[in-house]
Amino acid sequence: MRVFVPAETRPGERRVALVPDAVGRLTAAGLDVAVESGAGKHAFATDEAYADAGARIVAAAMRADELGVADVITSVRPLDPTRIAHLKSGAITLSFLSPTGDREVIAALAARGATAFSFDLVPRISRAQSMDALTSQALCAGYRAALIAADRLPKFFPLFMTAAGTIPPAKVLVLGAGVAGLQAIATARRLGAVVSAYDVRAASADEVRSVGATFVDLNLDVVEGTGGYAREMSEDRAKRQQDLLAPYIADSDALITTAAIPGRRAPLLVTRAMVEAMRPGSVVVDLASESGGNVEGSVAGDEVMIGGALVWGGQDVPSQLPTHASKLYAQNVVSLLLLSTNEGVVAPDITDEIVDGCAVVFEGEVHHPMAREALNLPPRPVAEPAAEGI
Numbered sequence: 202m203r204v205f206v207p208a209e210t211r212p213g214e215r216r217v218a219l220v221p222d223a224v225g226r227l228t229a230a231g232l233d234v235a236v237e238s239g240a241g242k243h244a245f246a247t248d249e250a251y252a253d254a255g256a257r258i259v260a261a262a263m264r265a266d267e268l269g270v271a272d273v274i275t276s277v278r279p280l281d282p283t284r285i286a287h288l289k290s291g292a293i294t295l296s297f298l299s300p301t302g303d304r305e306v307i308a309a310l311a312a313r314g315a316t317a318f319s320f321d322l323v324p325r326i327s328r329a330q331s332m333d334a335l336t337s338q339a340l341c342a343g344y345r346a347a348l349i350a351a352d353r354l355p356k357f358f359p360l361f362m363t364a365a366g367t368i369p370p371a372k373v374l375v376l377g378a379g380v381a382g383l384q385a386i387a388t389a390r391r392l393g394a395v396v397s398a399y400d401v402r403a404a405s406a407d408e409v410r411s412v413g414a415t416f417v418d419l420n421l422d423v424v425e426g427t428g429g430y431a432r433e434m435s436e437d438r439a440k441r442q443q444d445l446l447a448p449y450i451a452d453s454d455a456l457i458t459t460a461a462i463p464g465r466r467a468p469l470l471v472t473r474a475m476v477e478a479m480r481p482g483s484v485v486v487d488l489a490s491e492s493g494g495n496v497e498g499s500v501a502g503d504e505v506m507i508g509g510a511l512v513w514g515g516q517d518v519p520s521q522l523p524t525h526a527s528k529l530y531a532q533n534v535v536s537l538l539l540l541s542t543n544e545g546v547v548a549p550d551i552t553d554e555i556v557d558g559c560a561v562v563f564e565g566e567v568h569h570p571m572a573r574e575a576l577n578l579p580p581r582p583v584a585e586p587a588a589e590g591i
Contacts, residue, residue, distance in 0.1 A: 231545025343384030359393020
């Protein structure tokens, strides 16, 4: 069966879905791999490297033809409806695909009779760890966030003791202690800052301390959803949290926010007034800007001044580290694809909980409950349990 890796078209997207090092695992499984010429250029993966690894190189002018015959198309961002129109019935796509935000894409995939898997929805179970692209890309985003904070802050991060006087270390506060938050903490610590962090989940305190930061305990009730993610909180609970966080934020030189709820708007953690209370020259890095923002007034892909603080809104943050972000994502792609591959044939088993969990569209039917709700489709009927013998 044919696997095709097209070049990404979204502005700012520098990653590629498959790197040359990963091609061999697919060809060894009996799959034919084709890569659009130039697909890996921003990640410094050349056409020659792909060819040496066993992939076919497809000229950009032949992209539509390859889309029409490919059995599997893997990308970072979902295919746009124009490209989807070229797919053959039964084609399989693998990408980041929002079940609530990419409604037009989902409808187009269903109309083509395709199957679409989303890395936004891979279940967080031990068997799926190698497929968890949210985690691999959050690692890149958290690392990058700390570097941005250090670069934009007009102060040193580490302590310096000099003949001219002592420079105290910067104070960094991280809100959200998932993968991105923990990596931001660890990186800021390596740069010499004094770091504290807060998260609503029960396990967060120990995780924060394990990477050398101080946990901010607000003595509020735990807010935890499924799969280790936070869930939405009540308006009253959110207001009390903001009031209690305000003095910690005002005392920080740099604030990094990373809180996200899959498939939902990012929670608003920091108001404009809280940012205005920060010292002049402070920096705020909001990694959640693309999904609504943790910080009121942050703008995805832009820097704005709120009071005396610079607020950096994250957009395509993992793409700012395209080489390693692509390498990690490619391993996620290969792991998910090989889960359904046997003797060169890709045949997803919808009874497998991983396949079921990340299938947005399956064989032309909108499958995931969140996607069905977003498209105003009725819930899928629940299968009746088989009758037991007497």
